[in-house]
Amino acid sequence: MNRLKIMIILILAGVLLAGCVSKPSEVQPTGQTITTVQPAKTSLTVTLNGAGATFPYPLLSKWSSEYNKINPNVQINYQSVGSGAGIQQITAKTVGFGATDAPLTEKEFSNVSGILQIPETIGAVVVAYNLPGIQKGVKLSGDVVADIFLGKIKKWNDPRITSPNPDIQFPDKDIIVAHRSDGSGTTFVFTDYLSAVSPDWTSNVGKGKSVNWPVGLGGKGNEGVSGLLSQNPYSIGYVELAFAKLQNIPYAYIKNKAGKFIEPTLETTASAAAGAVPNLPAGDASWSSVSIVDAPGDNSYPIGSFTYLLVYKDQADNTNGKALAEFLWWAVHDGQKYSSELLYVPLPDEVVSINEKTIRLINYNGQPLI
Template sequence: MKKNSLWFSGIKTVQTAVATTGILLLTAVGTAQAQKLTGAGSTFDNPIFTKWFSEYSAAHPGVEINYQSIGSGGGIKQVTAGLVDFGATDGPMTDEQLAASKIKLIHIPAVLGAVVPIFNVPGVNDLKFAPDVLADIFLGKISNWDDARIAKDNPGAKLPNLSISVVHRAEGSGTTFIFSDYLSKVSKDWENGPGRGSALNWPKGIGGKGNDGVAGYIRQLPGSIGYVELIYALQNHIAYGEVRNAAGHWVKASIAGVTAAAASVKQMPADYRVSITNAPGADAYPISSFSWLLIPTQGQDAAKRKVLKDFLNWMLIGGEKEVSSLYYAPLPDSLIAREHQTVDNLK
């Protein structure tokens, strides 16, 4: 009896040890998988990022991705200073910015999107904007909504005798880069004046914080005009205009129009930095752009890097299938295949 008692006691001890070891192993695995990533930058991307980061975290218990939608300029500053694990921008970093960064970075295209001219003109829901007219409105050369040049392209619109109030971004912004990159291509006066960049010396207007800040001003201010990423116009029920493209066709922003603009890129640069504003093609929407994640190639611990690489591959496989629901255009399949190689090569 005593022998059996000792035998059962031994078994119990072994079982307890195994159970304890199992718990420790599970805890260790959970701890290894638990990672918190931080990012900052583009408000252009924030709607799709909110969806992606939430879904990825839900499918990967212990992983948390926190993103600050502070504008592309702020995102570049934070990621180049090593304050966040990744950045996001709608305007590619310049050679000078990349050289000055204390962190070596690569650009990973995330989505394609459109910037649209939004307006609040009482009694008017549809407008067409010729490229030179759009530039001169933001330059302050066209200051009233019943100006003859606007009326010429909109013969059916009842344009009021109302001053134009320009609204632009207050902070460094990739959306501003896209818009000013386009205006620099279609207007010499713009190119030789404010030029292209994420932060400009604006000839006139008031600044709104983020795409949502600009949209908020437009909703509240009759006679105003501004520019935002397409989804912000749709979500806020703000009218946005058609723009005449390089082929001479009037085009309203759409997924198909952005896709057509992206198709103009015949040879993607090795570093993925490319402009597709004012792209050729009958159906191309002219104020289209890629948006990029800025990924460090050094300085991160192995566990954090593993999670970041896994997220990027998840984004390219599953995340891209969801972008159209938020009015972004998906990346071309050929580009996705190439990006997978880039991500896999991250050490």
């Protein structure tokens, strides 16, 4: 009997010792120790509701699916309604997170107490067109694009279009302009670019998530503009690169600040973002001045942007808040591996580091949730 008692005691001691062994931190080749956050396996079903930009929708949809595989009890419901609506809904606290391609303006930022801005990825806006028989690669300068959307250039065979494209036979057809009809971060990025390259655009239209378009047909979301382009031969519009690729809509090579006509790709968009990275603000500060349009560099594509997730620092519910913080941590780390296949630029390490500090600010009753 005594021998049996001794054996039981030894077994229990072994179990207790095993339970005290902690998983070592992950050490990177650089020697930097990275804290690994494993999503909590909860028996409760948690739904994270978000709304906003159509620009990152393909990536957010992928994240939702992949994250649910590793944490089946967390459902992510994202409504692709446009950046303007996303900002309105997170401001009203009707969703747990918002998404926008345009950073909050100074006024928006000052009106929302405790909001955090988290760059989730980097993408390009393309000038897409439907020219029967002509594929991608039409070369356009920024001032020409501005004048098309101002209604000053009306025909596809206008000399300002044909001159840099001597090998293309353009038709004598009216240009049909397509633009967004809703409040849109994609519109902000596009009009930010036009304002940077065209004084006429700046003085007559300006930049914003919604502007008074001089000409054209309006469509809701990147999906709506893509639809208008597909349905209307001889049309031109602006959409996110992934939407153009998915719909097989040709797009232009745009003249950059260095005078080069640049194709929108992951590499050329990353090149444009590289110059802005060292000067980015903290996640709880204003990002209103952050822009990567018309960036310097021979290989920089001139119409791109960070796109952002918006969350509150102070969470009203511990369970939902923790689930949200863990999802965000996963998105800016493991989630980045899904970016390239969907034609988004993975976040540079410096931006991930900023995001880590930002996500650690998320708390419930003063207690950090990461």
